[in-house]
Amino acid sequence: MEMNFRINEVDGVTEGDRRFMKHINHDKYVRITACEEGNKPGCLLPETFLDIAQRIRDMEVRETDIWVLSYPKSGTTWTQEMVWCICNDLDFESAKSTILPIRFPFLELSTFLTGKRGIPPLLKDSVSYVENMESPRFIKCHLPWELLPKQIKTVKPKIIYVARNPKDLCLSYYHQLVRQGLFKGNFEEMAELFLEDRVPYSPYWDHVLTYWEHRYDPNLLFIKYEDMKKDLPSICTRVASFLDEDCSDIGQLSELCSHLSFEAMKSNVSVNYTFWENTDIVSCLGDINRNFMRKGKVGSWKEEMSPHMAKRFDTWIERHLMTTDFSFYR
Template structure:
């Protein structure tokens, strides 16, 4: 481990965090509070499942220590296009839109697995504990990004504090996607069950989510870090709910941001490709070929879990009672007060 990556033994109390993109960032790693660590380890079925990364107090798998500094020092290119979001905000959907607009609707090229053509930068750490030969084509995600020819299309769920330092100076195009946190939490829970074999109730997961003690938390620091930069010419801030309400409008907005012109017929063709039914059937984006290799070809026939699950606004109503929903509402209001940001 680098001298810049230090595991801290102490566990200080909560403190505010703010974007820290200055040159010379020091990464450090801290063990979680014992009660939280035990809950997470039980739910994820492994010891030391998550650590806290500074700056940002971001919860990540401990294997992030192997790539964290390399990500911080990644060479950013002016013609990069980044898609950044907290997990389960419709980022796969948005990235398919961004990649196809940037590649002049190359639907043939889009048949390649999305993780290959637009890799998730930190995937190596996220999947480090998974076993099997299926990992080989997805391993070394940072190296994959480094080796890509320009223009690169890159995806990340990391917050500003952990993204490459050069994003500030080079200022490539960045599309950020946000979503109502209640729907985001529901989707995240089912994703963790499917991909990471999470055990435990939805209510237990919500408790940790509200405490910012789930992977890639804290939530609001992540979202507001980009919301505060939404007026920067190199940043496009999209909301999942707006994309659902007006997919064609989101396509036009994104095309304009990327400097591309689409005809009305092209907008409609792309909107059809991006429809929920189309995305759910598309093996390049629905992860089903990977999940079948990971869990066995019979797995998907025995579970209702899917990577592309419902694609709905307001599905939280099918999972949360009034008391829990109210807690989420107060939590959201507390963090969004005076920011100008709101969610349906």
């Protein structure tokens, strides 16, 4: 199969790559981008992504698909549950009885599980699972714009992209990678790598700002985690309108927001990943179920990020936002 990508192996030649390889517990990594993207640095992903990269690019996209896209730890699970409930007549009982990865699968998940033993059939080939779903399909994906299926641009399914302040995101990402046994080191070391675009799915700004450039596409809705925390009813109403669903009933909207509250989500076994307990998947992904949803706060970075590192983040954010009208809450 012809590979229409530019691929650079992370081989440890540079000092920064050596630090990355020291801290990240995984097999080989590559930077990959579509050939037509010119000089973009490429998305940092496990080499095993190459097994499915072209399949994803060539995948059939359906007009009825609904995609939730994000950089990891941006509020993806929260957004998925909101979208699924809105599109399924607020059927909370079905939402609670069927785990989220079944209802709303993660397209490239098998990238992180290739070669592992004891993988549930659902996860052995996540691309095939999505391909074989009945319509309407609900699809989660963390890939940057240029690695999405080519038909996304012509079929134009509904896309919701959720973004989060990189300070909080970096902290949340650190705790998840440590919990999964994928990162060795302290938070300062993780933050350093994040600023250097040396964590999985980086570069962060290429990811977020490319989707931001598409915010006026009629099939794409760009939302922010901080807005969800500030006024969840308004975001639910916006998302429902975008999806051509009715969410105007005050009582139903209140019930939806209650279902989506942090406390409810954290205790909901269909979304909090405790469903992997006592299964072989734990040995492959580490202790994913423990505190998958930690705090769900805006500004939690202030509790663990040093003033020096916070200042470096501020400078980094300002530099990347100089030529854009995009902004985050501080």
